[in-house]
Amino acid sequence: MLSIRQLxxxxxxGVHALNDISLEIPxxxxxxxxxxxxxxxxxxxxIATLQAPDSGSIHFxxxxxxxxxxxxxxxxxxxxxxxGVYPKVSALELLDHFAVLKGLTARGERKEMxxxxxHQTNLWEARKRAVASFSGGMRQRFGIAQALLxxxxxxIVDEPTAGLDPQERxxxxxxxxxxxEDVVVILSTHIVEDVTDLCPRMAMIAGGRVxxxxxxxxxxxxxxxxxxxxxxxxxxxxxxxxxxxxxxxRLVAGKPQxxxxxxxxxxxxxxxxxxxxxxVYFLQLRATQRNAAHA
Ligand code: ADP
Numbered sequence: 001m002l003s004i005r006q007l008x009x010x011x012x013x014g015v016h017a018l019n020d021i022s023l024e025i026p027x028x029x030x031x032x033x034x035x036x037x038x039x040x041x042x043x044x045x046x047i048a049t050l051q052a053p054d055s056g057s058i059h060f061x062x063x064x065x066x067x068x069x070x071x072x073x074x075x076x077x078x079x080x081x082x083x084g085v086y087p088k089v090s091a092l093e094l095l096d097h098f099a100v101l102k103g104l105t106a107r108g109e110r111k112e113m114x115x116x117x118x119h120q121t122n123l124w125e126a127r128k129r130a131v132a133s134f135s136g137g138m139r140q141r142f143g144i145a146q147a148l149l150x151x152x153x154x155x156i157v158d159e160p161t162a163g164l165d166p167q168e169r170x171x172x173x174x175x176x177x178x179x180x181e182d183v184v185v186i187l188s189t190h191i192v193e194d195v196t197d198l199c200p201r202m203a204m205i206a207g208g209r210v211x212x213x214x215x216x217x218x219x220x221x222x223x224x225x226x227x228x229x230x231x232x233x234x235x236x237x238x239x240x241x242x243x244x245x246x247x248x249x250r251l252v253a254g255k256p257q258x259x260x261x262x263x264x265x266x267x268x269x270x271x272x273x274x275x276x277x278x279x280v281y282f283l284q285l286r287a288t289q290r291n292a293a294h295a
Contacts, residue, residue, distance in 0.1 A: 001026050002047070002154065002184050007056035009042055009208075017042040018053060019208035025184055029176065031195030031202035031216075032188040033281065039208040040188040041081055044158045047186070048078045060154055060184075074103075077152035079143040081159050086131040086139075091123055094131055095145055102150045117145040121175060137168025144175055155185045161194055173198050192278045204284050207292065211284040216277050223275035223283065228260045230269045247282040 002025040009018040017039045034040050045051045047058060049069040058065035065072045086094065095114045104110040118124045121141040126134070131142055140160050147155055157176065161169045177198055179185050187194060195202045195216060203213040212219050227247070232240055237256050240246060245261040259273070260266055261283055 001061060002186075003057075003059045004043075004047070005057045007043070007046065007053045007058070009046065009051075009053045017208050018046065018056075021056070021205070021208070021210055023203055023210065023213060025186065026201065027182050027184050028201065029185050029187060029199045031199035032186055032205065033190070033192065033195050033202055034188075034205040035190055035285065038190075038206045040190075040205065041158055042208075043205075044078075044080075044156050044186070044188055047154075048076060048156055049073060072154075074150075075153045077147035077149070077155040079140075079147045079155075079157040079160060081162075083139065083143050086134075088130045088132050090128050091131050091134070091142055092118065092127040095142070095149070098146050099149050104150060113149065113151075117148055120148075120178075121145045122171070135168070137164050137171060140164065140168075140172050141175060144172075148179070153183055155179060155183055156188075157186070158188050159190065160187070161189060161191055169194075192281050196277045204281060206285055206288045209288075211288060212280070216280075219280045220275050220277060223261070223279055225272060226261055226263055227273050227275040227279050228262055228266055228270035229257060229273045230260075230271065231255050231257045232269075245283075245286065247279050247286065 004021060004023045004025070007018050007021040010016045021043060032040055032043070046053050047065065049065060049072055052066065060072060060075065063071045063075070092114065095118065096110065099110045099114050104113060118127050121144055123138065123141055123145065126138065131139065134142060143160070144157070147157065161172060164172060173194065176185060176187060187199065189195065200215065202216050204211040231252060234256060237249070237258070240258060244266055247259045247261055249256050249258050251257070259279060260270065261279070265272070
């Protein structure tokens with residue numbers, strides 16, 4: 001269990017990136033969902049002990065993370081958002097090198113782990129190729145192989161699916177889903193489907209604050225019966241947006257289809273639809289934007 005209490009961070013430029021963040025994160029996949037600039041990377045870097053908060057505490061099982069950085073690092077696997085430039089060495093050599101850095105000095109054990117991870121991430125066939133020549137999806141899978149060295153008990157992956165095509169994304173999420181059940185895996189993303197497809201628990205954050213936390217299904221159920229949908233004319237769209245709580249607009253056969261949040265049917269053209277996590281997300285973001293506008 002990872003316990004985060006009242007974490008605050010203000011950068012030198014005055015941005016309050018973490019605003020009283022408190023989260024309880026049990027073993028399993030945990031989705032951290034938020035738009036760009038929400039504070040996801042700041043939070044991940046803080047948990048990974050790469051930067052210090054101004055105040056607050058983080059505990060991972062028995063470890064006081066902020067006081068015992070080394071103890072946390074020994075249990076941590078981290079895939080940062082930007083993994084950086086790869087040297088022109090093969091995937092096998094590079095992974096072996098990372099394994100040595102991670103303290104896996106026994107040769108036999110290291111070989112077994114490195115080869116096992118290359119199989120697990122479906123990179124065995126490509127092991128002799130330079131990582132620099134890999135596609136985006138292969139690089140991310142290599143990033144996971146690197147993060148899983150030494151069997152970490154806390155795994156943090158920061159926006160790993162951004163920029164992946166649907167097939168690569170699926171492959172990558174399947175890989176994450178197979179990480180052991182007793183490991184805490186935190187996946188940060190701005191893609192709602194990543195959380196829907198994969199995470200039994202989640203938190204939505206924006207403006208450095210936690211908006212909701214818990215089981216996606218619970219938040220979805222709270223909107224039950226209050227999401228309405230209709231196709232509208234282009235010319236009427238602005239008026240609907242002004243008059244109603246429009247959660248999202250998407251084009252269906254070239255015409256805008258809107259999802260609206262309302263206790264009762266807004267007009268006869270609307271049908272009631274089953275809410276999904278995207279409706280929850282847009283409702284939360286809308287509330288945050290309103291609060292910001294009125295502040
Ligand atoms: P996310 O990962 O959700 O996109 P970030 O944690 O990267 O969010 O950023 C949160 C806010 O903090 C943004 O407004 C960003 O511009 C700002 N920020 C992030 N890192 C720094 C930094 N090192 N110095 C100053 N501002 C930063």
